[in-house]
Amino acid sequence: MDKTRLKNLSISELESFITSVIGEQKFRARQIFKWIYQKRLSDFSEMTNMPKTLRAVLAEHASIDKLEPRRILESSENDAVKFGFELIDSSHIAESVLLIDGDRRTVCVSSQLGCGLGCAFCETAKLGFIRNLTLEEIIGQVIGINDYLHNRGDRLVTNIVFMGMGEALSNFDNFLSSLSIIMHEDAFNIGARRITVSTAGVIPSIEKLMRENLTIGLAISLNAWNDELRNQYMPVNKKYPIKDLVAIAKKYHDQTGRRVTFEYVLINGITDSGEAANALEKLLGGFPCKINLIPINPVNTGKIGGTFKSPSDRQVEKFAENLHDRGLSATIRKSRGQDIMGACGQLALYEAS
Ligand code: SF4
Known part of the structure; x- marks a missing residue:
């Protein structure tokens, strides 16, 4: 049996x-x-x-078995730890990252093995879609990381972001069930304000999320300032263009009162120009949102990823100042864990180089 x-x-x-x-x-x-x-x-x-x-x-x-971590890689700066968890009946692993920042212990969880959305700068995309993670496999990552934190006498996980491998909203039922456990007072008891889901912009899934009347944070991977560019980097844009995405973000804000975050990857000479800043002002000016500027991470393989270059620190600061001057709220996201391939867009079953 x-x-x-x-x-x-x-x-x-x-x-x-x-x-x-x-x-x-x-x-x-x-x-x-x-x-x-x-x-x-x-x-x-x-x-x-x-x-x-x-x-x-x-x-x-x-x-009530646990997912065993097959490997744990700690960053040299002690601010990020990457985990590879064994899955049920699978030779694959699910990658998760623990980010340590002051009192905050944030876990970036994976929700799918691979991903079918094909974003050009993403290591996970190169795997294609393998399968959805089960509820147990999503929650198991948080349990495993709490074990790790407990064993080193640290505080347990305080925040959860669904920004690991895969598009969480495309694994909707398991994502939603995992939230019910993450938020339950007899389980992890983490409130909606400390949970964020990231999406490449599948609008029907965002609408579905809105029907649940939750107030979790929403982060949209924008990454480009016009449809032509975004179509190239994020094929999902051909179906759900930028204008519609910004419109649904505004509705999300109206419904939940939460400021939506737009993730914006900075690629030297491509997404960091004055023209880009102009376009972002037109798109997002007057909308109380946050823009997370993410200088693109070096990726160690792949012909698409390998051709992108990150702007210099000075260029990144200049771009942020340009956005501030236009009244936009932009933050440069410090990329933790680069040396363990645990930063944004780097989760793809690779060992640290
Ligand atoms: S960035 Fe996110 S949505 Fe895009 S391919 Fe990678 S995992 Fe999928």
Whole structure:
């Protein structure tokens, strides 16, 4: 008999498993939630607030295995750690990155193996789409990183960003179920304000998210200042052009009150020109949003990625000043973890070079 994998269940699904399959009372589900997400147990026998007979029945019918990290790479500056987690029934790994900044412990989680959206500057895109990660595989990354933090006596994960491998909104059901666990008071208890999902701009998925009435942060990978350029770098733009993307971002802001972030990769001579700043002002002027400027990371393989160059630090600062002068809120994002290939657009199953 196949055992039920409890980390693939939402709290309501776990409650019905406990009542209908195990024949126990519903409140046991919350106890189990606490054990597997807060105490991070992987053995029912250690659940000491439950009768021994119940623990034995659970062990017979259910499993609470953990994803094992196959490798952990710590950056030399101690501000980023990249993890490669083993997956269920797969030879692939899911990559996640822990970013350490003051009191903040942010986990960048993966939601798909590979990605089908084909953005030109992204290492993950080169893998193509392999499959969606299961709920357990998404949540397992957070559990594994909390184990790592706990073992070094550090505080646990405070923030989650869905910016790892894949487009989380294209794995919508598992993404949504993972949020219900991340936010649950008996699990990770991380509030909506400390969660962000990044998207390449699949508008129907953003509309779907809006129907859920959550107030998580939304980050849109813009990366270009006109459709011609964006079509080249992000094929998704051919279906959902910039004007429509900005329109839905405004609706998202109106509905949630949250300032939308636009991720904007700076590529020397391509996205950092005066013309680009002009176009961004026209697009985003007067809209209370944030622009994250991300000097493109060096990528170690691939003919498309290899041809892009990052602007100098001075050029990056000049571009940011140019945007500020136009009344736009732009921040230069410090790229943590470059030496472990854990920075934006670098997650693709590679070892550090
Ligand atoms: S940038 Fe994001 S959406 Fe684009 S290919 Fe990479 S993982 Fe997919």
